[in-house]
Amino acid sequence: MLKSLNVCDLTPKAEIESRIEKLKQRMAENNIDFAVILQNVDMFYFTGTLQKGVLIVPVEGEPLLFIEKTMERAVYETPLGIIPIRRDKDVKSILADKSVLKGRGAMEFDVLPVSVFERWKGLLGFENFVDLSLMIRDVRLIKSPFEIEQIRKSGGIVSHVFEKAKDVVKEGMSEVEIAALLEAHGRIFGHQGFLRMRGLNQEMMNMYITHGYSGTIQSHADVPISGAGVTHAVAQGPSINRVERGVPVLIDYGGGYNGYITDETRPYVAGTMKDVFRKSYDTAREIIEDTGVFAREGVNGTEIFNRAMEKAKKAQLEDYFMGYGAGKVGFIGHGLGLEINELPVITPRHDTILKEGMVFAFEPKFIIPGEGAIGIEVDFIVRKDGLERVTDFPIDVVYV
Amino acid sequence: MLKSLNVCDLTPKAEIESRIEKLKQRMAENNIDFAVILQNVDMFYFTGTLQKGVLIVPVEGEPLLFIEKTMERAVYETPLGIIPIRRDKDVKSILADKSVLKGRGAMEFDVLPVSVFERWKGLLGFENFVDLSLMIRDVRLIKSPFEIEQIRKSGGIVSHVFEKAKDVVKEGMSEVEIAALLEAHGRIFGHQGFLRMRGLNQEMMNMYITHGYSGTIQSHADVPISGAGVTHAVAQGPSINRVERGVPVLIDYGGGYNGYITDETRPYVAGTMKDVFRKSYDTAREIIEDTGVFAREGVNGTEIFNRAMEKAKKAQLEDYFMGYGAGKVGFIGHGLGLEINELPVITPRHDTILKEGMVFAFEPKFIIPGEGAIGIEVDFIVRKDGLERVTDFPIDVVYV
Numbered sequence: 001m002l003k004s005l006n007v008c009d010l011t012p013k014a015e016i017e018s019r020i021e022k023l024k025q026r027m028a029e030n031n032i033d034f035a036v037i038l039q040n041v042d043m044f045y046f047t048g049t050l051q052k053g054v055l056i057v058p059v060e061g062e063p064l065l066f067i068e069k070t071m072e073r074a075v076y077e078t079p080l081g082i083i084p085i086r087r088d089k090d091v092k093s094i095l096a097d098k099s100v101l102k103g104r105g106a107m108e109f110d111v112l113p114v115s116v117f118e119r120w121k122g123l124l125g126f127e128n129f130v131d132l133s134l135m136i137r138d139v140r141l142i143k144s145p146f147e148i149e150q151i152r153k154s155g156g157i158v159s160h161v162f163e164k165a166k167d168v169v170k171e172g173m174s175e176v177e178i179a180a181l182l183e184a185h186g187r188i189f190g191h192q193g194f195l196r197m198r199g200l201n202q203e204m205m206n207m208y209i210t211h212g213y214s215g216t217i218q219s220h221a222d223v224p225i226s227g228a229g230v231t232h233a234v235a236q237g238p239s240i241n242r243v244e245r246g247v248p249v250l251i252d253y254g255g256g257y258n259g260y261i262t263d264e265t266r267p268y269v270a271g272t273m274k275d276v277f278r279k280s281y282d283t284a285r286e287i288i289e290d291t292g293v294f295a296r297e298g299v300n301g302t303e304i305f306n307r308a309m310e311k312a313k314k315a316q317l318e319d320y321f322m323g324y325g326a327g328k329v330g331f332i333g334h335g336l337g338l339e340i341n342e343l344p345v346i347t348p349r350h351d352t353i354l355k356e357g358m359v360f361a362f363e364p365k366f367i368i369p370g371e372g373a374i375g376i377e378v379d380f381i382v383r384k385d386g387l388e389r390v391t392d393f394p395i396d397v398v399y400v
Numbered sequence: 401m402l403k404s405l406n407v408c409d410l411t412p413k414a415e416i417e418s419r420i421e422k423l424k425q426r427m428a429e430n431n432i433d434f435a436v437i438l439q440n441v442d443m444f445y446f447t448g449t450l451q452k453g454v455l456i457v458p459v460e461g462e463p464l465l466f467i468e469k470t471m472e473r474a475v476y477e478t479p480l481g482i483i484p485i486r487r488d489k490d491v492k493s494i495l496a497d498k499s500v501l502k503g504r505g506a507m508e509f510d511v512l513p514v515s516v517f518e519r520w521k522g523l524l525g526f527e528n529f530v531d532l533s534l535m536i537r538d539v540r541l542i543k544s545p546f547e548i549e550q551i552r553k554s555g556g557i558v559s560h561v562f563e564k565a566k567d568v569v570k571e572g573m574s575e576v577e578i579a580a581l582l583e584a585h586g587r588i589f590g591h592q593g594f595l596r597m598r599g600l601n602q603e604m605m606n607m608y609i610t611h612g613y614s615g616t617i618q619s620h621a622d623v624p625i626s627g628a629g630v631t632h633a634v635a636q637g638p639s640i641n642r643v644e645r646g647v648p649v650l651i652d653y654g655g656g657y658n659g660y661i662t663d664e665t666r667p668y669v670a671g672t673m674k675d676v677f678r679k680s681y682d683t684a685r686e687i688i689e690d691t692g693v694f695a696r697e698g699v700n701g702t703e704i705f706n707r708a709m710e711k712a713k714k715a716q717l718e719d720y721f722m723g724y725g726a727g728k729v730g731f732i733g734h735g736l737g738l739e740i741n742e743l744p745v746i747t748p749r750h751d752t753i754l755k756e757g758m759v760f761a762f763e764p765k766f767i768i769p770g771e772g773a774i775g776i777e778v779d780f781i782v783r784k785d786g787l788e789r790v791t792d793f794p795i796d797v798v799y800v
Contacts, residue, residue, distance in 0.1 A: 001613055002617065002628065005613075005614065005628040005639045005640060005641055006632070007630055007631070007640055008630065008631040008632065008633070010632065038600065038601075039600065039601065040601040040603070044632070044633055048632065049632060049635075050601075050620065050632070050633065050635055051620040051635070052620040052621075069618060069619075069620055069726055069727070070617075070618040070619065070620060070726060070727065071726070072617075072618060073617070073618075073620070073632070073635060077632045107514075109513060109514040109515040109518070110513055110514075110515050111513050111600065112513055112514050112600065113509060113510055113511050113512055113513060113514075113599065113600055114507070114509040114510075114512050114513075114514055114517050114531075115509040115510050115531060115533070116600050117514050118509070131514075131515060133515070176587060176588060177588055179587065180583070180584035180585075180587035180588045181584055183580070183583070183584065183587075184580040184581055184583065184584040185580075187576060187579065187580035187583075188576060188577055188580045190630060192629070192630055192631050192633065192634045193605050193629070193630070193634055193637050193638075194594065194603070194605065194634070196603075199513065200438065200439065200511065200512065200513055200516055201438075201439065201440040201450075203440070203594065203596075205593050205594065213401055213405075214405065217402065217470075217472075217473070218469060218470040218472060218473075219469075219470065220450065220451040220452040220469055220470060220473070221452075228402065228405040229592070229593070230407055230408065230590060230592055230593070231407070231408040231592050231657070231658045231659060232406070232408065232410065232444070232448070232449060232450070232473070232477045232658075233408070233444055233450065233592065233658050233659025233660075233738070234592045234593055234594070234659070235449075235450055235451070235473060237593050238593075239405045240405060240407055241405055257631070258631045258632075258633050259631060259633025259634070260633075326469055326470060326471070327469070327470065338633070
C-alpha cells in the first residue's frame with residue numbers, strides 16, 4: 001500500500017553502502033571507533049529512512065540500525081537490516097553484546113541538543129564522545145549520480161514555478177499573494193512541502209518574494225536578501241508590499257524533491273525596468289556567465305568570489321554587492337543537498353577547491369538602498385571540465 | 401518604512417517586563433544567577449525581536465539584550481534597551497564589567513546544540529551551567545490576554561481556510577492538491593508561512609490532509625496521524641492519494657499569526673459518510689462536547705484523558721482510539737503557543753492541573769485499519785469556569 005503512494009525513488013542499496021563506507025574512512029582517519037547518528041536528515045542520508053531510531057556505525061563491521069517506530073515504513077525504505085527496539089534504552093545491551101562501546105565515539109555536535117547528548121551518554125554508559133559533524137558534512141559534500149538525478153528533479157520544480165510566474169506576477173499584487181499562488185503550483189508539481197537548513201535557529205521559507213524596499217531590509221540570517229515577512233515573529237519572507245511598475249520583483253525559490261534542495265532566483269518586472277537596476281543586473285549576469293566558463297574542478301572558491309568582486313568593482317557597484325553596510329554577507333555561493341547550507345561555501349574567507357560532484361547555488365546580488373534589490377541565482381554542478389547548470393530556465397529579466 | 405509593512409502588533413513593553421519577571425522568579429527558586437538565551441523563539445518571547453544576538457537575564461538587575469544584526473529591526477521591535485555588538489565574542493567583557501558571570505548560569509539545553517554550548521562556555525570563560533528549558537516552558541505555559549488575542553487571530557486563519565475547504569475539496573482531487581490550494585488561501589489571509597516545533601527532529605507541515613489508507617499510516621512522530629507525504633525524505637503530510645466518495649478527508653491545519661500557532665482538524669466527506677466511520681465520529685464529538693462542559697481550572701489532565709478513554713471503551717472503539725497498535729499515542733491534547741509542542745500535555749501519564757490562561761489543542765481521533773481515520777481537533781483556552789473555544793467553526797462533518 002505504501003508503495004502505491006511513493007512517487008520518489010528509494011535510496012539504492014549500493015548508494016547507502018558507499019556512503020557508510022566513506023563515513024567509516026573518515027572515522028578511521030580521525031580515530032573514531034563508533035558513530036551515533038540521531039538527526040533525521042543524517043539518518044535518511046545513511047539509511048534511506050528517517051523513521052524514529054538511531055544508527056550506530058562501528059568503524060569496523062556492519063552498521064546497526066535501531067528503529068523504534070515505525071517498522072512498517074522503515075522496512076520498506078531502507079536496504080539495511082533493522083533491529084527493532086521498543087525504546088531507546090534497549091540499544092545499550094545490544095551494543096555491549098557486540099562490543100561496540102569502546103575507544104572513542106562520535107556524535108553530531110552541531111545539531112544535537114545538550115540534553116539529548118547527556119541522555120544518550122547516560123543511556124549508553126559511555127562518556128568519550130567527539131564531534132562527528134564535520135565528517136558527515138564532508139561525506140555529503142560530493143553528490144553521487146543518484147543524488148544529482150534528485151537535484152535535477154528538484155530543479156524541474158523551480159523551472160516549472162518560474163514559468164508559471166510569468167502569468168502570476170502582476171502590478172498591484174502583494175508579495176504574499178504571489179508567493180502563495182506560486183508555492184501552490186510547486187506543491188502540485190511535486191514539491192516535498194518544506195526545506196531544511198542545518199543548525200540552531202536556521203529557518204527558511206520555500207519562497208522569498210521581495211520588491212523595492214523589502215529587498216533592501218537587512219536580514220538577521222546570513223543571507224543578502226530575506227524580505228520583511230508578515231510578522232516580527234518570523235521576520236523573513238514575502239510581505240504585504242505591492243508590485244509597482246519598473247521595480248524588479250525578485251523570486252527566490254527553493255525546490256524540494258525527495259529531500260534534495262535547489263535554490264534559484266530570477267527578477268520579474270512589470271513594464272520596463274528602471275535604469276537604476278540595469279547596471280547591477282548586467283553585472284550579475286556577467287558574473288554568472290564568467291563563472292560558468294571559468295570554474296571547474298580544481299578551481300578555488302576564493303578565486304570565484306574575487307573575480308565576481310572585481311566585476312562589481314569595475315562597475316562601481318562594490319558597495320551594493322551581496323548587500324550593503326552591515327547587511328553585507330561574505331559569500332556568493334552555498335552548497336546544496338538535503339540541507340540548504342551544505343558545503344561548499346564560495347567565499348574569500350577560506351580556500352575551497354572545487355571537485356566533481358559538488359553542487360552549489362551561486363547568487364550574485366546587488367542591494368541598492370532606497371531602490372531595491374536585483375540579482376540572479378543559479379545552481380551549478382561541478383564537473384571536471386566546467387560547471388553544469390541544474391535548470392535550463394533562462395537568466396534574463398522576465399518582463400510581465 | 402518597516403512600520404508600513406508591519407501587519408501584526410509588536411509585543412507591548414508591559415508584556416515583556418512581566419515575562420522576564422516571571423523567569424527571574426523561577427531562576428531565583430532554582431538558584432540560578434543568570435540565564436543565557438539563544439534560541440530565536442525564546443528570544444522573541446522575552447524581547448519581542450528574534451534578530452541575531454543573545455539575551456542575558458541576571459536574576460537581579462536589568463536584562464541585557466545584545467544584538468549583532470540587524471539593529472534596524474531590533475530597535476523597532478523590542479521595548480528593551482539594546483547593546484549593539486559586532487560579534488558574539490564582544491559579550492564577555494561587558495558581562496564581566498557588570499559582574500554577571502558568577503554563581504550558576506542556565507541555558508536552553510533542550511534546543512542548544514552541543515557545539516554551540518561548548519562555544520559559549522569558551523567565549524564566556526564560564527563553565528557552571530544547568531538547564532533553563534523547563535523554567536522557560538513553565539513561564540510560557542500561561543498565556544496573557546495579549547497572547548490570547550494573537551491566538552484568536554491565528555484561529556481566524558483556520559476558520560477562514562476550513563470555510564474555503566467547502567469549495568475546494570472534491571472527489572478525485574489528491575491530498576496534495578487540496579493542501580496546496582488551501583494553504584495558499586491561508587497565506588493570503590495572513591498566515592505567517594511556517595510553524596515551529598521545539599526540539600531535535602521536530603518538523604511539521606502547515607497542513608495535513610489524509611484520506612482512507614493514508615490516515616492509517618503510523619507516524620515516526622509522536623502524533624496519531626501524519627500521512628504518507630510525497631517522499632520518504634519527509635515522510636509526513638499530504639500525498640498523491642485521491643479523494644473517494646464516502647471516505648472522510650481529514651484536514652488538520654495549523655494557523656500561524658504573529659508567531660502564535662493554532663491547530664484544528666475537521667472531517668470533509670464527498671457524498672455520504674460510510675457507516676464504518678459514524679460511531680467514531682459521534683464518539684469524538686461526544687468527547688469534545690463532554691470535555692467542553694467538564695474541564696475548567698483545577699481539573700487534572702489525566703481525568704480529561706480518562707473520561708475520553710471511557711467513552712471510547714463504551715463505544716468499543718478503544719483499539720482505534722488515538723491510533724492503533726504501535727501507532728497509538730499517549731495523549732489527547734497538547735499545548736499551543738509560539739511552538740506547537742508547548743505545555744500542557746493532556747495525557748494519563750502525568751498530572752497536569754489546568755489553570756486559567758493555558759491553551760491546548762484537543763484531538764480525539766480514531767484510526768481504523770483498512771478504512772481510514774476520523775476525528776475532530778479543536779483548540780481550548782482554559783478559564784476559571786470552563787473551556788473557551790479559540791475558533792467558532794462548527795465541529796460537524798462537512799459534506800461537499
